[in-house]
Amino acid sequence: xxxxxxxxxxxxxxxxxxxxxxxxxxxxxxxxxxxxxxxxxxxxxxxxxxxxxxxxxxxxxxxxxxxxxxxxxxxxxxxxxxxxxxxxxxxxxxxxxxxxxxxxxxxxxxxxxxxxxxxxxxxxxxxxxxxxxxxxxxxxxxxxxxxxxxxxxxxxxxxxxxxxxxxxxxxxxxxxxxxxxxxxxxxxxxxxxxxxxxxxxxxxxxxxxxxxxxxxxxxxxxxxxxxxxxxxxxxxxxxxxxxxxxxxxxxxxxxxxxxxxxxxxxxxxxxxxxxxxxxxxxxxxxxxxxxxxxxxxxxxxxxxxxxxxxxxxxxxxxxxxxxxxxxxxxxxxxxxxxxxxxxxxxxxxxxxxxxxxxxxxxxxxxxxxxxxxxxxxxxxxxxxxxxxxxxx
Amino acid sequence: xxxxxxxxxxxxxxxxxxxxxxxxxxxxxxxxxxxxxxxxxxxxxxxxxxxxxxxxxxxxxxxxxxxxxxxxxxxxxxxxxxxxxxxxxxxxxxxxxxxxxxxxxxxxxxxxxxxxxxxxxxxxxxxxxxxxxxxxxxxxxxxxxxxxxxxxxxxxxxxxxxxxxxxxxxxxxxxxxxxxxxxxxxxxxxxxxxxxxxxxxxxxxxxxxxxxxxxxxxxxxxxxxxxxx
Numbered sequence: 001x002x003x004x005x006x007x008x009x010x011x012x013x014x015x016x017x018x019x020x021x022x023x024x025x026x027x028x029x030x031x032x033x034x035x036x037x038x039x040x041x042x043x044x045x046x047x048x049x050x051x052x053x054x055x056x057x058x059x060x061x062x063x064x065x066x067x068x069x070x071x072x073x074x075x076x077x078x079x080x081x082x083x084x085x086x087x088x089x090x091x092x093x094x095x096x097x098x099x100x101x102x103x104x105x106x107x108x109x110x111x112x113x114x115x116x117x118x119x120x121x122x123x124x125x126x127x128x129x130x131x132x133x134x135x136x137x138x139x140x141x142x143x144x145x146x147x148x149x150x151x152x153x154x155x156x157x158x159x160x161x162x163x164x165x166x167x168x169x170x171x172x173x174x175x176x177x178x179x180x181x182x183x184x185x186x187x188x189x190x191x192x193x194x195x196x197x198x199x200x201x202x203x204x205x206x207x208x209x210x211x212x213x214x215x216x217x218x219x220x221x222x223x224x225x226x227x228x229x230x231x232x233x234x235x236x237x238x239x240x241x242x243x244x245x246x247x248x249x250x251x252x253x254x255x256x257x258x259x260x261x262x263x264x265x266x267x268x269x270x271x272x273x274x275x276x277x278x279x280x281x282x283x284x285x286x287x288x289x290x291x292x293x294x295x296x297x298x299x300x301x302x303x304x305x306x307x308x309x310x311x312x313x314x315x316x317x318x319x320x321x322x323x324x325x326x327x328x329x330x331x332x333x334x335x336x337x338x339x340x341x342x343x344x345x346x347x348x349x350x351x352x353x354x355x356x357x358x359x360x361x362x363x364x365x366x367x368x369x370x371x372x373x374x375x376x377x378x379x380x381x382x383x384x385x386x387x388x389x390x391x392x
Numbered sequence: 393x394x395x396x397x398x399x400x401x402x403x404x405x406x407x408x409x410x411x412x413x414x415x416x417x418x419x420x421x422x423x424x425x426x427x428x429x430x431x432x433x434x435x436x437x438x439x440x441x442x443x444x445x446x447x448x449x450x451x452x453x454x455x456x457x458x459x460x461x462x463x464x465x466x467x468x469x470x471x472x473x474x475x476x477x478x479x480x481x482x483x484x485x486x487x488x489x490x491x492x493x494x495x496x497x498x499x500x501x502x503x504x505x506x507x508x509x510x511x512x513x514x515x516x517x518x519x520x521x522x523x524x525x526x527x528x529x530x531x532x533x534x535x536x537x538x539x540x541x542x543x544x545x546x547x548x549x550x551x552x553x554x555x556x557x558x559x560x561x562x563x564x565x566x567x568x569x570x571x572x573x574x575x576x577x578x579x580x581x582x583x584x585x586x587x588x589x590x591x592x593x594x595x596x597x598x599x600x601x602x603x604x605x606x607x608x609x610x611x612x613x614x615x616x617x618x619x620x621x
Contacts, residue, residue: 067575074560075584078477079591110439237521238458239549240466251521253465259524324504326440326517326528328467339515339528341472341504352515354468362552391575 032060035373039068046387048361052368052376059376062368064361069391077351082108082182082318085348089338090176092355093389095138096131096332098167101180104351106262107327107340108182111320116262118306120184125264126197126301127170127179128329129294133163133204135332136291139384140211143284146381147224152215159207162200169193182318184311194302201295208292216285225281229367229379232278239366240359243334244290245383248283250276255330263329268300280382287384319346333357333389357389412437418461418525419443425456432506444506444530450514451541451567453529457518458546463527466547467517469554471533471561474501475511477587479595495588498535508532512561514540518547533563542567560585 011034038049047068053060073092077085089104090097102124109116116124141156164174169190171177179186215221231241236249246253254272256265273289275282320342328337334356341350360383367379415435422443423430429449434442445453457463478493501511510532519526533540542565543550554565555574562583565571573580582589 067573067577070575072584075589075591079594234464235548237464238466238547240468240547241549253521255524258522259526322504324442326526328526335467337467339468339470339517343502350472352468352470352472354517358552359466359468359549362549366548 032056037376039065048385048387048390050364050368050376050380052373054373057372059368059371059373062365062376064364066361066387066390069387071392073392074351074353077348079347081346082320082348085351086180087176087178089353090178091388092353092392093135093331093333093336093357093386094175095386096135097173097175098127098171098177098179099131099135099329099331100336101178102128102263103327103329103331103336104338104340105180105182106329107325107338108318108320108342109262110325110327111323111340111342112182112314112318114183114312114314116184116312117309118264119188119308120310120312121262121264122267122301122305123170123185123189123310124180124262126298127167127177128263129298130163130167132294132332133291134160134167135386136287137163137204137207139287140215140284143381143384144215144221146377147221149215149218149221152211155207155210155214159203162203166193166197166200169196181311181314183314184309188310194305197302198299201299204295205292208288208295211288216281216288222281224374224378225279225284225382226277227279227281228375229280229371229382230278231363231367235363235366236278239363241334241363242356242359243330243332244283244286245334245360247272247274248286249278250274255328255335259328261327261329264301265297267304268297270297270300280378283382283384317346319344320348328354331356333384333386334360336389353392355389355392357385357387358392361385361390411435414525415441418527421461422457422527425460426453429453434505440526440528442505442528442530444508444513444532447531447534447540450531451543451545453531454516454518454543454546454550457527457529461520463518463520463525465519465521466543466549467519467526469514469516469543469550469557471512471514471557471563471585472504473512473561473585473587474503474508475587476500479590506530510535512538512563514557514563516543516550538563539566541565544568559583562586 032053032055035052035054039047049065050062051065052062073088076088080088085104086101089100092100137156137160141153144152167177168174170193171179231249233249233251236246236251252272252274257272260266270293273286273293275286322342322344324341326337326339328335336356337354339352340348343349368376371379412435418441419433419435426445426449429446431444431446476496478495498511503513512533513530514533516529517526531540540563542554544554545567551568551570552574554568555571557563558565558571559573559576560583572578
């Protein structure tokens with residue numbers, strides 16, 4: 001059969017088969033082979049498909065196919081009222097849900113010119129950083145799993161639970177808090193929460209130390225990750241990479257420090273971590289430092305928590321004045337922003353969702369050129385994407 | 393405590409800066425470099441810069457902001473359809489409204505900041521690394537010919553964003569070699585983010601928060617039972 005088909009037809013056939021069978025298919029052609037990864041593959045944590053053309057063990061070119069989870073949030077936002085939108089956007093980056101709500105609420109508040117009470121600002125910042133802990137602690141476990149280490153994954157799931165319990169205690173939701181409101185927060189902190197959270201932060205710092213030894217300090221891990229998938233800073237900027245992927249390339253830029261809007265980061269003493277190498281190891285290393293730093297931010301904010309209300313005075317039916325606003329925050333995965341266009345209605349006229357993973361993953365075709373097959377997994381793992389954040 | 397500082401709830405008097413010199417300087421620099429291609433600009437002090445450039449200067453703008461103004465971080469690229477939605481907010485049930493509803497007049501499309509003459513506008517955002525400076529760039533896309541220059545030669549990351557904008561709005565970016573669908577199936581027809589594209593799930597079944605078309609399970613049984621009796 002292969003004699004009568006052109007190469008393009010063979011590839012199309014193989015790709016179709018791969019999509020149907022959800023298995024990895026390798027097709028030999030005259031000048032190489034095509035390897036399909038996904039859409040269902042452990043290394044893609046979600047439904048992402050990578051089709052790589054190989055020459056021996058090396059990738060000649062790679063194509064990323066996404067959209068298996070596209071839910072059309074930008075369209076759906078246009079028919080919902082402002083309070084209803086947070087329920088939707090919770091589901092973009094589902095491991096750090098609360099952090100998704102914040103930039104949208106901040107954009108709406110900017111247009112309404114609402115000043116949020118200090119206590120709400122503090123609690124928002126704490127929950128924002130806790131989303132980071134929940135998100136990135138799982139990243140480390142997941143990454144280790146992909147490069148062949150089982151134990152850190154279980155430790156990550158165990159220790160993430162301390163954070164999720166605290167988030168649940170405040171918001172009532174472990175994964176989708178839907179807690180942020182225009183003008184403040186839905187509710188105040190429960191009794192005894194501050195002490196419990198401090199204890200949880202100690203556990204997370206222990207987890208970081210453990211990961212330093214078990215993962216980052218592991219010789220096999222370093223061999224797999226060092227010098228693999230190097231992204232120079234200029235390339236990272238031109239692809240719009242953000243978060244630890246950008247700081248892992250040595251760009252000292254963090255929106256929490258440099259463009260802080262409406263959160264309490266200017267009230268605490270903390271540090272932005274960067275790594276000059278730009279390889280997969282650097283990205284993982286920066287993330288571990290970031291969650292350790294996040295626990296310090298949370299501890300300081302808990303110590304300086306102001307008293308007072310958690311909600312500003314807002315009208316019962318929320319109408320946002322006509323105007324446009326773009327607010328971006330430094331989410332666990334990188335820069336997340338909402339471009340909000342209001343026509344003075346009860347719902348947005350247009351929302352453009354700038355999610356971190358979409359830009360972070362757009363570099364993959366460039367990055368995979370010339371790498372070896374096992375490194376594909378290490379690179380995808382270290383870029384760290386959430387499918388909901390790519391497909392929105 | 394003797395030296396107890398008087399605590400007041402009033403915040404220290406802050407004078408809102410009426411102008412934002414840093415952002416005004418960015419606009420001035422762009423005007424100098426681009427000349428007449430800068431159609432309009434708006435600075436919201438402390439919040440953002442909006443600049444509308446001429447359609448045929450769209451690609452050149454990217455070159456200028458990246459190479460001559462140090463806005464090297466590509467943020468996002470998208471488009472806005474300024475036509476009011478013919479379906480409103482789907483608050484009426486499908487029974488009340490004829491489908492498809494009459495299209496709004498083209499003249500009803502009202503552009504936002506920095507104005508505009510066309511229904512569609514592209515919107516791009518770039519930022520200066522290490523700072524909070526961000527440029528929101530807009531350009532009109534001619535109504536009769538939805539074409540505009542590409543940014544991929546300047547910002548590699550624009551490739552995917554242009555693919556998305558192409559499938560969602562039907563705007564063609566000249567010079568982008570790969571405008572395949574990115575989210576939608578390759579045989580999908582229509583451009584979902586255009587205002588005239590209906591959100592079919594809402595057309596078929598109106599939003600239950602607004603029109604409760606189906607009685608609750610218990611109520612239905614009770615009502616029928618009541619009629620029978």
